[in-house]
Amino acid sequence: MQCPFDKKNQQGSVCLSSLTEGQSGQVVAIDPKGQFTRRLLELGFVPGTVVEIRRRAPLQDPVEIELRGARICLRHTEVCQIAVRPLVKAAVAI
Amino acid sequence: MTTTAQSVPRYLALLGSPNSGKTTLFNRLTGLRARVGNYPGVTVERIEGEIKLTGSDRVLLVDLPGTYGMEALSDEERVTQQYLEGSFSDGHKPDGIIFVADATTLARSLPMLAAILKTETPVILALTMIDEIKARGGAVDDLKLRKLLGIPVVGIVGNRGIGVDDLKALVARADGWKRTTPARPVPDDIIERFAWADEILGDSFRAPQKGTPLTDGIDSVLLHPLGGVAVFVAVMVLFFQAIFNWAAPLMDGVEGLFVFLSGFLSSRMADGWLRSLLCDGIIAGVGSVMVFIPQLFLLFGLLAFLENVGYMARAAFVVDRAMGWFGLDGRCFVALMSSYACAIPGIMAARTIPDPKSRLATILVAPFMTCSARLPVYVLLISAFVPRTTVWGLFGLQGLVMFGLYLLGGVTGLLAAAILRRGMLRGHTLPFYIELPPYRWPTAKTLFTAVWRPISLFLKRVGTIILAASLILWMMLSFPKVQAPAEVTARGTQAVKAYELEHSFAGRVGHAIEPLIRPLGFDWRIGVGLIASIAAREVIVSTMAQLFALGDGDDARDNLAESLKNSRYPPGHPQAGNPIYTLPVALSLLVFFVFALQCVSTLAVMRRETGGWKWPVVAWLFMITLAYVSAWLTFAVSSKLLLG
Numbered sequence: 136m137q138c139p140f141d142k143k144n145q146q147g148s149v150c151l152s153s154l155t156e157g158q159s160g161q162v163v164a165i166d167p168k169g170q171f172t173r174r175l176l177e178l179g180f181v182p183g184t185v186v187e188i189r190r191r192a193p194l195q196d197p198v199e200i201e202l203r204g205a206r207i208c209l210r211h212t213e214v215c216q217i218a219v220r221p222l223v224k225a226a227v228a229i
Numbered sequence: 230m231t232t233t234a235q236s237v238p239r240y241l242a243l244l245g246s247p248n249s250g251k252t253t254l255f256n257r258l259t260g261l262r263a264r265v266g267n268y269p270g271v272t273v274e275r276i277e278g279e280i281k282l283t284g285s286d287r288v289l290l291v292d293l294p295g296t297y298g299m300e301a302l303s304d305e306e307r308v309t310q311q312y313l314e315g316s317f318s319d320g321h322k323p324d325g326i327i328f329v330a331d332a333t334t335l336a337r338s339l340p341m342l343a344a345i346l347k348t349e350t351p352v353i354l355a356l357t358m359i360d361e362i363k364a365r366g367g368a369v370d371d372l373k374l375r376k377l378l379g380i381p382v383v384g385i386v387g388n389r390g391i392g393v394d395d396l397k398a399l400v401a402r403a404d405g406w407k408r409t410t411p412a413r414p415v416p417d418d419i420i421e422r423f424a425w426a427d428e429i430l431g432d433s434f435r436a437p438q439k440g441t442p443l444t445d446g447i448d449s450v451l452l453h454p455l456g457g458v459a460v461f462v463a464v465m466v467l468f469f470q471a472i473f474n475w476a477a478p479l480m481d482g483v484e485g486l487f488v489f490l491s492g493f494l495s496s497r498m499a500d501g502w503l504r505s506l507l508c509d510g511i512i513a514g515v516g517s518v519m520v521f522i523p524q525l526f527l528l529f530g531l532l533a534f535l536e537n538v539g540y541m542a543r544a545a546f547v548v549d550r551a552m553g554w555f556g557l558d559g560r561c562f563v564a565l566m567s568s569y570a571c572a573i574p575g576i577m578a579a580r581t582i583p584d585p586k587s588r589l590a591t592i593l594v595a596p597f598m599t600c601s602a603r604l605p606v607y608v609l610l611i612s613a614f615v616p617r618t619t620v621w622g623l624f625g626l627q628g629l630v631m632f633g634l635y636l637l638g639g640v641t642g643l644l645a646a647a648i649l650r651r652g653m654l655r656g657h658t659l660p661f662y663i664e665l666p667p668y669r670w671p672t673a674k675t676l677f678t679a680v681w682r683p684i685s686l687f688l689k690r691v692g693t694i695i696l697a698a699s700l701i702l703w704m705m706l707s708f709p710k711v712q713a714p715a716e717v718t719a720r721g722t723q724a725v726k727a728y729e730l731e732h733s734f735a736g737r738v739g740h741a742i743e744p745l746i747r748p749l750g751f752d753w754r755i756g757v758g759l760i761a762s763i764a765a766r767e768v769i770v771s772t773m774a775q776l777f778a779l780g781d782g783d784d785a786r787d788n789l790a791e792s793l794k795n796s797r798y799p800p801g802h803p804q805a806g807n808p809i810y811t812l813p814v815a816l817s818l819l820v821f822f823v824f825a826l827q828c829v830s831t832l833a834v835m836r837r838e839t840g841g842w843k844w845p846v847v848a849w850l851f852m853i854t855l856a857y858v859s860a861w862l863t864f865a866v867s868s869k870l871l872l873g
Contacts, residue, residue: 171660173419177298178662179337181423187439193454194550197559199665201439203336206665208546208559213660 151186151217152198159187160219169216179203180217238325238351238406240289241280242312245329246338247295248666250357252276253387253675254329255292258397262678263292264574266536267671268563269664270295270581273305275312282401291323294580299344302659304588305580325406326352327396332362332369332384333437333667339426342378343415351406352380353399359384360391361667367437374433379409388672444667448543457547468531469628469635472524472608479523484788487516506703509778514699515691517774517789518767521605525687526680528601532570533679537671541566545663555643556650558582558661561591565642568598569635570683572831576838584659590646592838593848596826597642599635601683602766606822607634609770613790614815638823641855690765698761698768699775705735706757706779720800723780727799730780749821749857750814750864762827769822812871817864824856 148163162184165175179202180186189199189206197208243251247269256263259278264271276292293312294305301307315322326345330338335356345352356369371382381399385392399405416425450456491512498504535541544566545559552558560582568575575595582588599607611627618626650656671679711732713725730736731753738760739753746756754776758769770789777792798804826832826849835845 173300174297174302174660174662176419177341179340179423181420184423190448190452192452192546192550193457196550197546197661199452199546203334204436204439205334205337206440208542208549208661208663208665210549210661213662 148218148220150215151188151200151219152211152214154188154219154221156188156190159185159222161185161222163218163220165218166216169213171213171216175213175216178207179205185222186217186219238288238323240291240321240323241325241327241400242291242293242323243327243329244293244309244313244345245295246297246331246334246341246664248664249295249329249331249334249338250387251295251329252292254327254355254357254385254393254396255290257387257390257393259290262682264679264682265675266541266679267539267666267669268536268541269666270305270560270563270578271536273308273577273580275308280397280400282397286401288400289321290327298341303581303583308580324350325400326350327355327400328352329355329357332356332359333365333367335369335434336426336430336436339430340419340422343422343425346378346380346411346415347417351408353396353406354378354380354382355396356382356384357387360386360389361669362437365437365441366435368435370433374429377412377429377433379411381405381407388675441667444539447668448665451540451543452547461544464531465632465635466624466628468527469632470625471527472604472631473612473625473627476523476527480520483520483522484516487512487519491516502707505707505779506700509775510699510703510707511696513774513778514702514771515696517771518605518691518695521608521767521770522684522687524604524608525601525684528604529570529680529683530676532567533676534671535566537669537675537679539666539668542663542665546665549661552643553658555647556590556654556658557587557643557646558584558658559663560661561587561646564591565595565598565639568595568600571600571602572596572598572828573834576831576834579838584656586650586654586656587658589839589844590649590654592835593649593844594642594646596828596831596848596852597638597645597824599638599823600766600828601687602828603822605767605770607631607819609773609790609793610815610819613793614810614812634819634823637820641824645851690767694765695768695771698764699771702735702757702761702772702775703779705738706730706733706775708733724799727780730776748864749860750811750817750868752809754809755814755818759821759827764829766822766827813864813867816867817860820863821856821860824852824859826852 149160151160154160162180162182164182165172165180169175184202186200186202189201191198192208197210198214200207200209200214243255245251248267248271252263252265252272255261255276255278256265258280260281261276261278263276272292272294274294278290278292280288280290282288291312293309296306296309299310301310313323328342328345330342342352342354354374356371359369362369369384371384375382383392383396383399385396387393413425413428416422451460491508494504494507494512498507541563545563548562549559552562561579564575564578564582567578572595575598576592579588579591579595582591611630615627615630620626620629709732711729713728717724717728731740735757736753739757742756742760743753746759751759754773757776758772761772762769773793774789777789777796793810794808796809798807798809832845832849835848836842839845
């Protein structure tokens with residue numbers, strides 16, 4: 136799976152799908168090339184938002200993500216469009 | 230900018246994210262009973278209703294499919310977009326909007342409200358689930374929110390009706406729609422709108438705890454690779470056992486009622502065509518289908534519970550990856566699950582699938598899922614021909630055979646989808662996303678309505694299609710009255726009745742198609758039933774009941790399953806004395822019903838949703854061919870194995 140954010144180029148940001156279950160991160164950017172960018176923004180994946188990987192489905196895909204009080208499932212491909220800065224301890228969600 | 234609505238808006242729309250409680254509120258406001266559920270995407274078309282306000286004022290309210298943004302990704306969102314733009318040919322553009330937002334996810338939905346605040350349209354914010362946010366330690370200050378947003382805000386609990394009268398009062402008054410300038414100017418950019426929302430909520434909102442102990446606990450079992458599958462299989466097995474074991478006494482009760490009715494009329498009325506019409510036509514036909522109401526209650530009850538408690542979105546999450554093998558996704562699975570009640574809502578639910586090719590594949594395979602109309606046919610044949618034995622000391626064989634038939638339909642549907650997605654409907658899948666709502670305990674009223682709706686539809690079918698089919702068949706089975714020859718009369722009333730039946734219109738048609746269906750093990754009676762079942766699948770049950778009622782010499786009404794089991798070839802027939810219907814015949818007929826698309830309404834909805842006759846015709850031809858070949862194979866193989 137090719138992640139556009141695999142290279143740690145933006146101040147230590149990583150691809151959201153690289154976080155482990157229970158780990159949080161703060162959204163840094165969204166890959167604007169994806170066809171799904173607009174909907175990701177509408178769902179609340181905007182820079183600054185704290186997101187948490189809750190769990191992966193039994194077959195590892197899709198992924199359940201908590202953000203802004205909601206829980207959204209996304210596939211690995213779309214999760215890879217989101218770059219986050221990992222947070223050490225779970226921060227208070229906005 | 231301070232705008233005041235000049236008058237009370239006449240055309241209102243409910244707008245908001247999926248699963249925010251729009252339809253629950255719609256039902257409360259209009260007194261209607263539109264379908265609700267605890268998963269995103271229950272409403273896929275616009276539903277209209279009137280709000281009766283105090284006085285003589287009437288307001289038209291439109292419930293719209295939920296959407297996360299103003300640019301539609303799927304067809305059900307397109308319905309909302311087009312309605313708001315006023316581009317429906319018959320539609321009015323709404324002159325007022327009730328924006329419905331789940332209070333617990335306000336931080337996500339407020340930016341969408343920003344888009345509406347940019348327009349001049351009067352808008353009221355209805356905050357739903359305010360009981361839930363309190364229970365989870367959060368809070369919304371609606372007075373503050375009202376000041377910050379510049380629009381009226383009402384907190385409600387839709388399923389209990391709390392706050393609904395306040396909302397109605399606002400809607401009725403022109404100054405209820407009063408707008409003032411928002412405390413912070415609304416930005417144009419979507420990212421800035423989230424920052425705007427966070428600022429507003431910072432002063433007026435305390436976020437609830439993440440999740441609830443109940444939701445997290447249930448999810449840790451249901452979304453577990455082993456636990457989830459184990460629970461799913463256990464529920465299904467229990468359900469099929471219940472169909473045969475728990476529903477049976479109730480079924481006997483309903484059957485007893487019709488036997489009594491028929492016996493009562495027989496004893497009070499003189500023999501003649503009127504008595505035959507009432508007893509052999511209407512009571513035998515309609516009654517034979519009505520006895521399956523207990524089973525339908527179980528089926529609809531289970532589906533209503535799963536839909537309203539919040540399981541459907543989880544199922545979509547768990548199976549999404551596996552559905553990928555068949556070229557489908559998690560949402561397709563939800564649509565296919567609905568098809569187990571009836572293919573029509575399943576085909577409609579496919580509107581939530583953004584990818585047009587996955588959507589079309591889902592529509593085409595939806596009729597493979599075992600709908601409730603097949604249930605009477607399955608229960609009748611299985612209880613007549615499959616022994617009531619227990620296997621592995623635990624499961625009834627009848628329930629297992631039933632489970633097998635449901636599985637056969639489901640698996641074949643998935644394989645057909647896989648073939649379509651690798652052939653005619655090849656293409657990449659679009660992104661999949663779905664929101665997982667918290668588990669919510671449905672109110673008794675919600676569940677009752679969810680079960681009553683399909684049951685009342687079934688009763689309506691009984692009163693219309695099935696009654697009409699019964700009447701037409703009674704006529705076709707009773708006329709013309711052919712005088713039986715002397716050698717038949719000599720063998721008694723039973724033989725005369727059988728002779729008359731075989732020489733009726735329907736009997737002749739049945740005999741005419743018999744050569745075609747003989748390889749499947751079917752006789753002319755099943756042939757008549759198959760033709761009649763084009764109207765609706767259950768009609769085969771009522772037809773068989775009428776055939777036995779009319780062919781019977783005596784007045785006593787036998788149980789239909791018993792009549793099937795006990796019918797034998799008459800003297801003079803090459804197989805005289807042998808049973809006509811055997812286990813291989815039953816299996817063959819069951820397999821035929823698993824595959825054949827005998828449902829006019831499904832074909833009509835397919836035509837509407839795919840925009841032409843091409844796909845319904847393709848699906849019908851494919852399924853009837855598959856049904857014929859599979860039934861033939863089933864009969865040939867099971868005859869060899871079971872009868873030697």
